[in-house]
Amino acid sequence: MITSFLMFLETNRLKIRRFTPDDWLLLYVLVMKWEESDYAKYDHGPWPENEEKYKDITNDLSKSEILLAVTLKQNDVFIGFVAKPFKEEGEYGLGFNFHPDFHRQGYAFEACSAVVAYIFENLGAKKITDGTALLNKPAYNLLKKLGFKSGNHKQISFRKDKNGDPIEFTGVDFSLTSEDYFKHASKGS
Numbered sequence: 001m002i003t004s005f006l007m008f009l010e011t012n013r014l015k016i017r018r019f020t021p022d023d024w025l026l027l028y029v030l031v032m033k034w035e036e037s038d039y040a041k042y043d044h045g046p047w048p049e050n051e052e053k054y055k056d057i058t059n060d061l062s063k064s065e066i067l068l069a070v071t072l073k074q075n076d077v078f079i080g081f082v083a084k085p086f087k088e089e090g091e092y093g094l095g096f097n098f099h100p101d102f103h104r105q106g107y108a109f110e111a112c113s114a115v116v117a118y119i120f121e122n123l124g125a126k127k128i129t130d131g132t133a134l135l136n137k138p139a140y141n142l143l144k145k146l147g148f149k150s151g152n153h154k155q156i157s158f159r160k161d162k163n164g165d166p167i168e169f170t171g172v173d174f175s176l177t178s179e180d181y182f183k184h185a186s187k188g189s
């Protein structure tokens with residue numbers, strides 16, 4: 001069997017790598033924390049509550065590079081993940097989720113910038129797309145800082161409330177083209 005090249009990125013403070021099966025408990029803790037947050041109801045989900053399921057989930061994740069684990073370089077502490085799902089020829093998505101203990105320190109921006117660069121410079125994508133709730137200001141601001149342009153606003157729903165009614169919210173589409181990315185990169189900003 002041919003072993004494929006394993007993606008590994010390093011930034012000033014972070015390592016970005018494939019998940020390994022040993023990460024299962026770390027992923028479980030992270031997503032359970034996310035499920036407690038005010039914004040989780042505006043995202044796909046919920047994540048499974050059964051801890052044991054994360055053994056299979058991380059085992060599957062370890063075979064692909066869709067979801068990447070982010071750790072601190074100095075001590076290997078797991079702080080979150082960045083997702084880069086393939087959408088269609090020339091287009092990837094971007095997702096991110098960091099443990100609240102590691103918010104507001106620029107880690108998410110540092111990790112996402114590296115993954116965005118990888119998608120355009122190594123995978124040859126023409127466009128990266130994402131969407132977030134208008135109310136999710138941290139995600140909204142992060143996408144803006146990464147150079148994404150906001151597009152359509154639309155009423156959408158991913159989850160249901162306790163009565164089984166859809167939780168509706170205003171979702172915003174975001175996209176970043178390779179043209180804009182390289183224009184920005186060539187200015188050195």
Ligand SMILES: CC(C)(COP(=O)(O)OP(=O)(O)OC[C@H]1O[C@@H](n2cnc3c(N)ncnc32)[C@H](O)[C@@H]1OP(=O)(O)O)[C@@H](O)C(=O)NCCC(=O)NCCS
Binds near residue numbers: 039080106133138145
């Ligand atoms: C969305 C999310 C990743 C944003 O994380 P974050 O930590 O707020 O984002 P950043 O990495 O950009 O850090 C932001 C702040 O860190 C601060 N900061 C502190 N030290 C810093 C440093 N050394 N370098 C850069 N910024 C630093 C900055 O002031 C910055 O604030 P500003 O953008 O207002 O200037 C985070 O809130 C999260 O994981 N949320 C849960 C998941 C989620 O909502 N996903 C989206 C679903 S659609």
